[in-house]
Amino acid sequence: MSITECTECGGQVSTTAKACPHCGAKDYKDxxxxxxxxxxxxxxxxxxxxxxxxxxxxxxxxxxxxxxxxxxxxxxxxxxxxxxxxxxxxxxxxxxxxxxxxxxxxxxxxxxxxxxxxxxxx
Structure with a gap:
């Protein structure tokens, strides 16, 4: 498991998460x-x-x-x-x-x- 940056809000998100915990964006992975x-x-x-x-x-x-x-x-x-x-x-x-x-x-x-x-x- 690693941490990536959300493309919507810039918050840190786990690569295994289904959505960003900060803004709720579902498609946050690049x-x-x-x-x-x-x-x-x-x-x-x-x-x-x-x-x-x-x-x-x-x-x-x-x-x-x-x-x-x-x-x-x-x-x-x-x-x-x-x-x-x-x-x-x-x-x-x-x-x-x-x-x-x-x-x-x-x-x-x-x-x-x-x-x-x-x-x-x-």
Whole structure:
């Protein structure tokens, strides 16, 4: 059991509690990755505001979000493609190749559907 911070009131809440004892918020927990991202953005907004104008800080925050999601969401695709590429040089177990084929096929299918959706909206 550990203690986390409530996203609504900032009070300390146990990770096993069903609601915040201070404000009653039921959805007070941050996921690990979004918590880190939120803290990074808050740090930039609080500390860099002394040195940079607000539009520049907004651009930095948008770039941080974009890089985070591009890297985070594409990591399985990058690893899967690397496994398929390495197969010609290294003898890999069949389970890795099956997983890599599956991941690459799913990502290519998702990207083609997103591309088709974007093209239909333009």
């Amino acid at each position: 996921s690990f990755t979004f918590g880190i991202l939120r803290r990074m953005i808050m740090y930039v907004a609080e500390h860099w505001g002394k040195y940079l104008p607000w539009p520049i800080i907004q651009i930095i925050m948008v770039l941080m979000l974009a890089l985070y999601f591009i890297g985070f969401l594409n990591l399985p695709f990058i690893v899967g493609y690397g496994v398929l590429f390495a197969d010609s040089y290294v003898d890999l177990p069949n389970i890795f190749l099956t997983w890599a084929n599956w991941v690459v096929d799913i990502y290519i299918d998702i990207y083609s559907k997103v591309y088709t959706l974007i093209q239909s909206r333009l």
